[in-house]
Amino acid sequence: MNRSIIRGLGFYVPENIVTNDDLSKIIETNDEWITERTGIKERRWVGDADDSTTSMGVKAALNAISDAEIDKNDIDFIVFATLSPDYYFPGPGVSVQKELELDTIGALDVRNQCSGFVYAISVADQYIKTGMYKNILVIGSEYQSGGLDKTTRGRGVSVIFGDGAGAAIVSASNNENETGGILSTHLHSQGMHAEELALLRPSTSHWVPQILKENDPNDISYYPYMNGNFVFKHAVTRFPQVIGEALQQNGYESTDISLLIPHQANLRIAQFIQRTMKLTDDQVFNNIQKYGNTTAASIPIAMAEAKQHGRINKGDLICLAAFGSGFTWASALIKWT
Ligand code: UT7
Secondary structure, three states, rough: OOOOOEEEEEEEOOOOOEEEEHHHHHOOOOOOHHHHHHHEEEEEEEOOOOHHHHHHHHHHHHHHHHHHHOOOOOOOOOEEEEOOOOOOOOHHHHHHHHOOOOOOOOEEEOOOHHHHHHHHHHHHHHHHOOOOOOEEEEEEEEEOOHOOOHHHHHHHOOOEEEEEEEEEEEEEEEOOOOOEEEEEEEEEEEEHHHHHOOOOOOOOOOOOHHHHHHHOOOOOOOEEEEOHHHHHHHHHHHHHHHHHHHHHHHOOOHHHHOOOEEOOOOHHHHHHHHHHOOOOOEOOOHHHHHEEEOOOHHHHHHHHHHHHHOOOOOOOEEEEEEEEEEOEEEEEEEEOO
């Protein structure tokens, strides 16, 4: 069986910085509440820029391609994770194929929200291990700001989410003497909680013509809904479980982790995981302070930034973990090559 390695990483975030103080000018909130409850100080929102989920994904992809030192035409498959596709259908995978002018390679879209990137890495890993593909472009990209309820009514959700994209090149290792790469991935779901964190409409039970016909100014079902406390409680249980599962499968202890890169949902969640798993500050990477929660993009942005900052090096044991809407949760353990 082939070994999959992460050969390159890249990210892109819009230039437009929105601070907590900026938000307090449009909704009843303040820097103290947002900082204390989430750790977020600022986030990037597309704003007036000419960016889309696809275009940000493409910019992150170009950075990953350059980091991997491959030719873009060496990519033989695309996996794109997002909850904010540019179109209801088709998904943005095909738009990346077009924008990068790649030959008619396959493009797959993953709909697993905050866990989307880890699910996407798992998909890529299987294709590489079986020998079906050699270089897979995996993207997590989100343009969420346009769809948020930016009034006081929506403040429990809108202050948290940000825009941006991250990408990885997952490749077959061509070094026979080397061990490592993606060791294992672990995927879970619990659909009974699907509506606790969801964007319910438009849907098959409520298509756009019906929404337009009803023209109800109090209808907020086309804004994301999150039962924050409920999600939080499940997150702090599932994260340690799924990280523990990855460690156990590979015969490691939490002290062996070089760097845990958790989905950047809330700094308090990351700190809770750190305490529960008795990890040191050096073992956990967080950048939610600067970017907010960028859903499927948060892990690849964090991974790319961690690598840029010298926090990921050859031989390191890197753990990715995510939890979110679905509910879905997932982890990946990587021995960096
Ligand atoms: O990435 C996908 C997974 N997502 C997560 O894992 C998120 C999990 N949940 C959370 O991170 C937290 O639940 C939130 C950050 C969303 C909310 O924090 P919380 O500590 O659970 O606050 P809360 O929702 O219980 O609200 C507490 C109070 C309420 O006021 P009252 O009822 O106590 O008077 C809210 O109305 O804070 C109020 N509030 C705000 N105040 C100022 C809610 N949002 C805001 C705000 N600014 N932005």
